[in-house]
Amino acid sequence: MCDCDVLTPDYDESGDLMCREIHLKAKRDVACVECHTNVPAGTGHYFVKGKWDDHYQKYSICEDCHAIGEYFENTEECFCWAFGDLYEELREHEFISKQDIHPQLEIINTNKNGWHKYRLKPDMQETC
């Protein structure tokens, strides 16, 4: 465990974390909370619902961002991110910067504002 200040979900009366994550197909277009990319209706993505600090929240996360988060959580000592902060955390660890990106990441898209969308390199996804 590290002493990062990341908010964990609240507990219910039986002591379970109030946070559920499901993988589903979008019924309508949704925006990924991490990369802000549109997830078109019919596309698989992750939907997270829970209660943090007495507030109910829900988040939609695209498969690319979800895979990135999972990969670094499993391979890095202190990759602690709150929903919406994945890219912030990647920058903090210097996995993405202006000069350099982590060897396991690749840019798949750049929008008109110069915002890059990343994903894990496909061979990395298969091995984990």
Ligand SMILES: [Zn+2]
């Ligand atoms: Zn995303």
Ligand SMILES: [Zn+2]
């Ligand atoms: Zn940490």
